[in-house]
Amino acid sequence: MKKILYIIFLLLFSTTAHALNIFTCEPEWAALTQQLAGDKADIYTATTALQDPHRIEARPSLIAKARRADLVVCTGAELEMAWLPVVLRESGNSRVQPGSNGYFEAASAVRMLEVPTRLDRGDGDVHAMGNPHIQTDARNFLPVAAALSQRLMQLDPANKAAYQQKLTVFEQQWRAALAKWEKQAAPLRGVAVVVQHKGFPYLSNWLGLREVATLEPKPGLEPSAAWLSQVQDTLRQHPAKMVLRAAYQDERPSQWIAQRARIAAVELPYTVGGNDDAKDLFGLFEDTIARLLKGLQ
Amino acid sequence: MFKRFCSSTAIAVLLIHSIQASAADSGNAENAFNPAFSLILSGSYGNLQRDPAIPATGFAMNPNPGHEQGFNLGESEMGISANIDPQFRGAATLALDPAGGISVENAFVQTTSLGDGLNLKFGRFFSGLGYLNEQHAHAWDFTDQPLVYAVLWENQLGEDGVQLKWLAPTEMFVEIGAEAGKGRGFPGSDRSKNGSGASVLFAHIGDDIGIEQSWRAGASLHRTRRVDAVSDAVPDLPGTVGGVSNSFSGDSQTVGMDLVWKYAANGNFRNSYLKLQAEYFRRKENGDLTYDTAGTNVTDTYSVTQSGWYVQGVYQFMPRWRSGLRYDRLDPGKAAVGALNAGNVIADHAYNPSRITWMLDYSPSEFSRFRLQLAHDNSRQGLADNQIFVQYIMSLGAHGAHQY
Numbered sequence: 196m197k198k199i200l201y202i203i204f205l206l207l208f209s210t211t212a213h214a215l216n217i218f219t220c221e222p223e224w225a226a227l228t229q230q231l232a233g234d235k236a237d238i239y240t241a242t243t244a245l246q247d248p249h250r251i252e253a254r255p256s257l258i259a260k261a262r263r264a265d266l267v268v269c270t271g272a273e274l275e276m277a278w279l280p281v282v283l284r285e286s287g288n289s290r291v292q293p294g295s296n297g298y299f300e301a302a303s304a305v306r307m308l309e310v311p312t313r314l315d316r317g318d319g320d321v322h323a324m325g326n327p328h329i330q331t332d333a334r335n336f337l338p339v340a341a342a343l344s345q346r347l348m349q350l351d352p353a354n355k356a357a358y359q360q361k362l363t364v365f366e367q368q369w370r371a372a373l374a375k376w377e378k379q380a381a382p383l384r385g386v387a388v389v390v391q392h393k394g395f396p397y398l399s400n401w402l403g404l405r406e407v408a409t410l411e412p413k414p415g416l417e418p419s420a421a422w423l424s425q426v427q428d429t430l431r432q433h434p435a436k437m438v439l440r441a442a443y444q445d446e447r448p449s450q451w452i453a454q455r456a457r458i459a460a461v462e463l464p465y466t467v468g469g470n471d472d473a474k475d476l477f478g479l480f481e482d483t484i485a486r487l488l489k490g491l492q
Numbered sequence: 493m494f495k496r497f498c499s500s501t502a503i504a505v506l507l508i509h510s511i512q513a514s515a516a517d518s519g520n521a522e523n524a525f526n527p528a529f530s531l532i533l534s535g536s537y538g539n540l541q542r543d544p545a546i547p548a549t550g551f552a553m554n555p556n557p558g559h560e561q562g563f564n565l566g567e568s569e570m571g572i573s574a575n576i577d578p579q580f581r582g583a584a585t586l587a588l589d590p591a592g593g594i595s596v597e598n599a600f601v602q603t604t605s606l607g608d609g610l611n612l613k614f615g616r617f618f619s620g621l622g623y624l625n626e627q628h629a630h631a632w633d634f635t636d637q638p639l640v641y642a643v644l645w646e647n648q649l650g651e652d653g654v655q656l657k658w659l660a661p662t663e664m665f666v667e668i669g670a671e672a673g674k675g676r677g678f679p680g681s682d683r684s685k686n687g688s689g690a691s692v693l694f695a696h697i698g699d700d701i702g703i704e705q706s707w708r709a710g711a712s713l714h715r716t717r718r719v720d721a722v723s724d725a726v727p728d729l730p731g732t733v734g735g736v737s738n739s740f741s742g743d744s745q746t747v748g749m750d751l752v753w754k755y756a757a758n759g760n761f762r763n764s765y766l767k768l769q770a771e772y773f774r775r776k777e778n779g780d781l782t783y784d785t786a787g788t789n790v791t792d793t794y795s796v797t798q799s800g801w802y803v804q805g806v807y808q809f810m811p812r813w814r815s816g817l818r819y820d821r822l823d824p825g826k827a828a829v830g831a832l833n834a835g836n837v838i839a840d841h842a843y844n845p846s847r848i849t850w851m852l853d854y855s856p857s858e859f860s861r862f863r864l865q866l867a868h869d870n871s872r873q874g875l876a877d878n879q880i881f882v883q884y885i886m887s888l889g890a891h892g893a894h895q896y
Contacts, residue, residue, distance in 0.1 A: 252706065253893060253895060254698070255697075259699075276891075276893065277858075280892070285611070285659070287611045294578070443758075445763055
């Protein structure tokens with residue numbers, strides 16, 4: 196009997212005494228945290244690859260998860276502006292409020308693109324700090340990983356060596372993968388593309404894609420029929436090879452333009468879980484490049 | 493000429509640079525400390541067949557916020573919020589009345605660093621009871637509140653006081669809260685006295701069902717003591733033309749239940765979603781009623797239980813377009829009237845006010861919305877009303893996150 200009690204006691208404590216409870220906003224940061232923390236962390240992902248991260252409801256379940264988090268890992272740069280502030284405020288968890296150690300923004304570790312020179316809602320849903328879709332450039336994961344690993348060591352100093360070792364392994368593997376991907380993606384350099392949402396500047400910047408048109412008339416606005424035919428005119432003068440959209444986006448606008456301009460409609464996973472091949476960070480970029488290359492044919 | 497061109501180009505380049513710099517390191521600029529500022533502009537056109545001043549049958553002693561006829565500038569709402577220091581956040585919402593004048597809708601301070609799931613709020617705020625009560629008018633799914641909110645809470649219960657909420661550290665969302673306040677909004681009677689004039693208790697639970705569905709359920713209890721609450725133009729048994737003025741003093745206790753359920757394919761709310769919600773409130777009032785204060789002036793006991801509910805669904809069938817349907821119903825209850833007033837006060841109205849409402853709205857962007865609403869209103873016995881509303885809601889400046 197005593198033995199059973201002892202086992203129950205152990206079980207109770209081994210589940211409550213595990214290391215960090217981490218709330219991640221997007222699947223790419225969950226995957227990165229998994230690489231860097233391994234079994235030292237219990238990771239929750241607030242959104243999936245099939246959800247528009249701009250438009251998430253501040254659901255009770257998210258608030259409950261944030262309540263128990265030791266660390267919140269998000270993109271930042273206003274991407275989660277429509278829901279995260281409410282989730283954090285309602286959580287009553289002082290450890291993860293913006294400005295505290297338990298709040299990490301990936302965007303703060305990378306150089307932002309498309310920082311607007313003027314802030315006017317007439318320009319659509321622009322973000323003051325720049326385009327927040329930083330995860331489409333694989334190179335960005337190196338500085339984010341270094342900063343995030345630093346944060347993990349700060350919050351859980353007992354496991355510092357383990358985090359350091361995991362970071363070194365990740366950096367090594369990632370650098371090797373980067374070299375491989377960049378080589379594979381060489382034919383994509385200079386290729387003209389159309390994008391559905393302004394969600395790919397980092398990808399284009401990395402692989403040298405040339406964005407000639409956007410299907411959303413302004414960021415965040417749905418494409419109208421009139422605007423789409425204007426895009427079609429643009430494409431007559433500046434032909435593109437393919438139209439890109441993220442897995443969570445409505446496929447109709449890309450299909451429409453793909454049929455009329457006779458170009459390939461390419462659905463990119465955009466983040467981990469965007470399709471069956473994008474199971475982890477490595478799979479995400481392997482699949483992205485494979486799909487882009489296929490769009491070239 | 494060339495020189496002039498060069499210098500103006502140089503100035504332009506410099507300007508662009510300085511703008512870029514200020515946008516990029518806005519964290520350093522002094523105005524980065526300015527609070528988030530937002531302005532809601534709204535207005536409507538109402539076409540009614542009946543006088544909106546006529547109250548729902550059996551609810552003449554309740555508020556009747558009613559509707560506006562014709563073109564009408566709605567309340568423009570100005571919101572200001574910011575962190576005060578690492579411990580506190582402040583928020584104020586000022587309503588600009590179309591007729592002139594400003595009223596303070598919200599002005600509260602809340603803690604940001606208590607931790608352990610605790611949130612303390614003090615000042616003027618919308619009570620946390622029910623589901624719709626905390627939502628600002630610009631976030632409503634219809635141009636008006638459900639009948640039960642109109643007659644039992646005068647659309648929304650605002651309170652001057654303190655609110656303490658605690659979120660349990662559980663896997664499921666479990667939150668409890670308590671409020672003590674002045675009793676400013678109906679049914680409180682806003683007296684100047686020591687102690688608290690009204691109190692509220694509420695509890696919420698909620699969770700996800702897979703990735704596509706989420707829900708929240710709640711229960712609330714509101715208590716206050718009403719003193720000399722005067723109502724005018726109340727119909728009576730003798731059939732006095734224009735009604736009489738009554739005054740009520742007594743205890744008021746309201747219980748409520750609310751349920752919200754949301755669904756979106758893959759949990760992606762951008763393309764389409766469905767939101768169903770229902771709320772029920774039941775108020776018991778027990779005290780003394782003075783009949784016809786300007787004339788007969790007879791006081792005797794009076795107690796009544798009023799209740800009401802609504803159920804509504806809103807469906808976003810494609811990006812930018814939503815449609816909704818709502819059904820409202822009220823029960824004025826059978827009053828127990830003291831013997832002295834048995835021949836004066838109407839005890840049983842034998843009528844349940846109801847209304848059915850349909851709306852269609854279109855949002856060109858996240859910051860603008862147009863709405864058409866049609867209602868068939870049977871809230872007044874024998875005075876069915878077909879109502880048409882057209883409304884716009886625009887939001888400028890900072891756009892805060894919305895609650896669930």
